[in-house]
Amino acid sequence: MTINFTEGDERRALREAVAALAGKYGHEYFAAKARAGEKTDELWAEAGALGYLGVAVPQEYGGGGGGIGDLAAVCEELARAGCPLLLTVVSPAICATVISRFGTAEQKRRWLPGFADGTTKMAFAITESDAGSNSHKLATALHRDGDEWVLNGGKTFISGVDEVEAVMVVARHVDATGRRLLPSLMIVPTDAPGFTYQHIPMEVLSPEKQFTCFFDDVRLPLDALVGSADAGLAQLFAGLNPERIMAASFATGMARRALDQASEYARTRTVWDTPIGAHQGIAHPLAQCAIQVELARLMTQKAAALYDAGEDRAAGEAANMAKYAAGEAVAGAVDQAIQVHGGNGLSSEYGLGAMLAASRLSRIAPVSREMILNFVAQHTLKLPRSY
Numbered sequence: 021m022t023i024n025f026t027e028g029d030e031r032r033a034l035r036e037a038v039a040a041l042a043g044k045y046g047h048e049y050f051a052a053k054a055r056a057g058e059k060t061d062e063l064w065a066e067a068g069a070l071g072y073l074g075v076a077v078p079q080e081y082g083g084g085g086g087g088i089g090d091l092a093a094v095c096e097e098l099a100r101a102g103c104p105l106l107l108t109v110v111s112p113a114i115c116a117t118v119i120s121r122f123g124t125a126e127q128k129r130r131w132l133p134g135f136a137d138g139t140t141k142m143a144f145a146i147t148e149s150d151a152g153s154n155s156h157k158l159a160t161a162l163h164r165d166g167d168e169w170v171l172n173g174g175k176t177f178i179s180g181v182d183e184v185e186a187v188m189v190v191a192r193h194v195d196a197t198g199r200r201l202l203p204s205l206m207i208v209p210t211d212a213p214g215f216t217y218q219h220i221p222m223e224v225l226s227p228e229k230q231f232t233c234f235f236d237d238v239r240l241p242l243d244a245l246v247g248s249a250d251a252g253l254a255q256l257f258a259g260l261n262p263e264r265i266m267a268a269s270f271a272t273g274m275a276r277r278a279l280d281q282a283s284e285y286a287r288t289r290t291v292w293d294t295p296i297g298a299h300q301g302i303a304h305p306l307a308q309c310a311i312q313v314e315l316a317r318l319m320t321q322k323a324a325a326l327y328d329a330g331e332d333r334a335a336g337e338a339a340n341m342a343k344y345a346a347g348e349a350v351a352g353a354v355d356q357a358i359q360v361h362g363g364n365g366l367s368s369e370y371g372l373g374a375m376l377a378a379s380r381l382s383r384i385a386p387v388s389r390e391m392i393l394n395f396v397a398q399h400t401l402k403l404p405r406s407y
């Protein structure tokens with residue numbers, strides 16, 4: 021049996037091409053757009069037209085026919101170049117994946133070509149204010165009324181609602197007897213009557229904003245349902261595991277950027293007789309961060325390889341672990357990069373202060389580190405469930 025710890029030529033070429041594109045824009049572009057309340061539309065459009073955003077969409081719909089490992093490489097290189105695009109974690113990774121795995125022929129024809137070239141963006145909504153991390157408490161409800169579905173409820177912290185055509189909403193199907201069944205996935209156009217949303221001001225420097233969504237008797241055609249009602253968790257996790265792999269890549273990309281910047285600074289900044297990087301108090305923590313980042317990248321690549329091999333259960337465990345490792349790695353790397361820069365670590369010029377909130381996000385979303393530890397304790401270590 022062959023175990024390969026290096027990426028193939030095609031994946032490496034993809035990384036180089038994405039890095040070149042994102043490098044053309046760079047962090048200054050990303051930060052200026054975010055500060056002006058504008059979107060990074062030019063970068064998104066170019067990445068879409070070049071096939072990077074659709075790299076995992078099946079070829080018959082105009083995509084690259086690759087896997088989540090390829091899309092994760094795209095996400096990581098964008099973040100490393102200073103352009104971490106949150107919607108890559110959601111639109112191509114969750115929504116396109118779920119539709120290509122469980123959508124009807126008509127849904128695939130309707131949506132996948134737009135995901136393939138990036139012209140379609142879709143948000144994903146699972147989080148609810150009262151349920152939080154407890155997805156068993158999801159209250160957004162879906163019931164059938166003749167030849168329509170009716171959606172009621174609300175979601176919170178949903179990214180990108182103001183810039184997408186539709187939101188994939190996780191709702192509980194309520195049957196004719198009033199029984200709440202397993203989660204269903206609904207495609208809800210953002211202009212559907214009864215769907216409203218409100219911006220949540222956040223301290224994360226990002227062109228992509230978060231919203232609270234309200235669904236008030238939103239009527240949807242029967243084909244708004246992706247897959248089957250109540251197919252529930254298997255279908256949901258077919259989208260959530262890629263999301264975790266992407267979130268991990270988003271984090272390792274950002275961590276690599278912070279370490280690149282810190283190493284460059286430590287090689288050149290001299291306040292005694294040698295560059296500060298010659299002091300082990302500066303060099304060793306950076307070396308430790310580099311090891312943590314590399315461990316997280318390996319876990320992420322393993323999770324993606326398992327997912328792409330169709331091993332959903334094993335991919336779930338690996339994706340959770342990778343997401344945890346990457347969250348810790350980026351939080352540590354950004355913190356250390358700030359320390360290496362001294363006062364400059366918090367100056368606007370060096371952009372590290374702005375990375376602080378974004379790096380902390382990796383410990384919270386899309387699933388918090390505590391919920392991952394719960395998962396590993398329960399499923400990997402077979403410990404009693406604590407909640």
Ligand SMILES: Cc1cc2nc3c(=O)[nH]c(=O)nc-3n(C[C@H](O)[C@H](O)[C@H](O)COP(=O)(O)OP(=O)(O)OC[C@H]3O[C@@H](n4cnc5c(N)ncnc54)[C@H](O)[C@@H]3O)c2cc1C
Nearest residue numbers: 144145146147152153177178179385386387388390391407
């Ligand atoms: C910038 C940003 C973008 C987001 N984008 C999206 C999006 O596009 N779509 C979407 O659906 N959601 C999105 N989210 C929501 C995100 O997934 C949630 O914030 C996250 O899952 C945590 O849920 P919560 O905020 O309700 O925290 P809570 O569930 O209230 O948790 C609060 C704290 O308690 C801990 N905790 C809770 N239960 C337990 C337990 N049993 N054991 C130990 N500790 C526990 C948590 O780990 C956390 O530390 C986004 C969030 C942010 C900040």
